[in-house]
Amino acid sequence: MKAVLVLLGVLLPLISSGQSGLTDQGLFFPKPSANSFVKLTPQKPLNLGAFTLCMRLSVDPNVVSKENRDTILFAYRTQKVDELNVWQEKGKISLCLQTSSxxxxxxxPLLSIFRTNLCVTWESSTGLTAFWVGGRRSTLxxxxxxxxxxxGGAVILGQDPDSFLGSFEEKQSFVGEITDVNMWDYVLKGDQIRNFNDKVWLGPEPNVLNWNVLKHDLNGNVLVVPEKYK
Incomplete structure (x- = not known):
């Protein structure tokens, strides 16, 4: 029995550190904060000339939908600059590359209390960019x-870092649930993105961020939502 307890004492910290991926799980940010976030470890450097980024989100509209509130949905920052941010702001959804202005x-359609399947695609060679909401594409x-x-940067969920892994603002924090954050270093086809709405993903394996095997570090008040609530 003593040996079993010692083994559990070794395994539990490994499980809580989130090194085994988040298959069939989500992340819940229950309230605004200036210190609750999740750092994701990509499978490869975000040295990107194109990408598809997909995720499923639901929000607390009593917080996120307040007039003039900006809410960060996805943040990737290097030491010097915000490289890739996705926001809900000014009554719209936005993509910001190496700029905030x-x-x-x-x-x-903005995020709501019900889960939204959200994807964004971008390609450097043409500049063509689009958002996909529930499998429907916006205009280019x-x-x-x-x-x-x-x-060379850090991928963050829950906060907008104004410095590398720091300078968070409560008024910009994410409040709600995030799951199935996946990223590819190319633009998926429309039919593949529409399949992201399905429970069983049949498209190509994500090669930059893969939710199922993603290494992640939880900080502050963030809860891992088990499969039964997904």
Missing amino acids: DCAFYSV QVYRKNHKVQS
């Missing part, structure tokens, strides 16, 4: 043509 804004925009997302 020159973003691509989309008048698409040309944004940041010939730009390249730089490696």
Whole structure:
């Protein structure tokens, strides 16, 4: 019995550190904060000339939908700059690459108390950018043509880092649930993105961020939502 207890004492910290992926689980940020976030470890550096980023989200509209509140949905920051951010702000959803002032804004259905399947695609060679909400594509925009997302940063859920892994603001924090964050270093086909709505994903394996095997570090008041609530 003593040996079993010692073994559990070794295994439990490993389980709580989230090193085995988040298959059939989600992350719940129950209230606004300036210190609750999850750091994700990509499978490869985010040295990107194109990408598809998908995730499923639901929010507390009493917080997130307040007038003039900006809410970060996904953040990737290097030591010097916000490289890739996705926001709900000014009544729209936006993609910001290496800037916080020159973003691509989309008048698409906003997040709600019910789960939303959200994807964004971008390609440097053409600048073509689009958001997908529930499998439906927005109109295209040309944004940041010939730009390249730089490696060497940190991927953060829950907060917008104004410095590397720091300078968080409660008024911009995410409040709600996030799950199935996946990223590819190319633009998926429309039919593949529409399949993201299905419980069983039949598309290509995510090669930058893969929720099922993702290494992650929880900080502050963040709860891992078990499969029965998904």
